[in-house]
Amino acid sequence: MPCTEYEDLILEYCGDTLGTDERARVEAHAAGCPACRAFLEIQRELDSALARAVGKPAPSRAFRETLMRRIDAAPHQRFGRLSLLLDFMGYASTAVIGGAALVQLPHVAEYAGWAAVAAYAAVGMWLGIRFLRDGQLPGER
């Protein structure tokens, strides 16, 4: 069993992400520790076995030809004004809910449940529509 302290360091060492000092530290430790040396050896063998096994699969020559035929038959999905309207509705709903929450602050106990449900529903619908449309959430990078 490799030393707990060095197990992750050895994996980092094999991933080539360690600095010079840490690499030297791992090498020095492995030189004097049979368990860690064996673990390092297994990881090296595994690394080269994986590199060989995964290889470099590439799409076939027919890939682009088939894709272009599909592209020629596929229309764009334009949302145009609907897209802008959805965004406007989303921002407006958030603003209205926020404003309503502030106005109703003195009666918060009375309306808190319904307001929370409405807020979650409106924002959830908006985010869901944006995610389905764009494949990502607003502001996601």
Place this chain on the structure above:
Amino acid sequence: MAAVADSEVVAHLEAGRFREAFDALLDVYESKVFALAYSVVQNRAAAEDLAQDAFVRIWKGLPRFRGESSLSTWIYAISRNACLSGRRRWVAGAASPLDLPEVRAAAEVRHPREDRHAEEQQTRDLLARLPDKYRRVLTLFYLEDRSYEQVAGLLGIPIGTVKTYLHRGKKELGALMAARGKGESRECPALNTKI
């Protein structure tokens, strides 16, 4: 290089030249999206189908790209969704359960003294036994020239998570290999890991 190509794509999009934009992005992202698809299904033909589905979605969505995120982030997000939903369809529609890599891997018994090609297949079979998240990270790591950043970008997860999955996947794979090497022993003394 990719940044230059991305700006070229965006320039085409802003000018409404969608076909030129698509051709330009295909040159840069074809191998990346294919690698992502391959990491999900571990099968070249199925990966081609998934990558094509992803590119068709990208093509359809091109007019909606508004630069809120980087082009690569947008492409990878669409590709991930296409690949994961495509894998569900592929698993559900597999001609036989034996077509699935994990089932094939579990069913295959190989003689230890086979050629190098067989050893590679053996490693792929063991890889197919790992949980999906580890298998995807391990496959992409080697397909993307050991770049943590590229793997993180393709899968949409933090670099720290990539490292964690990579390390855990390697530990599990090492244990599986050691077990196979010791005649299917259920314990790996070198790693002190029970399988």
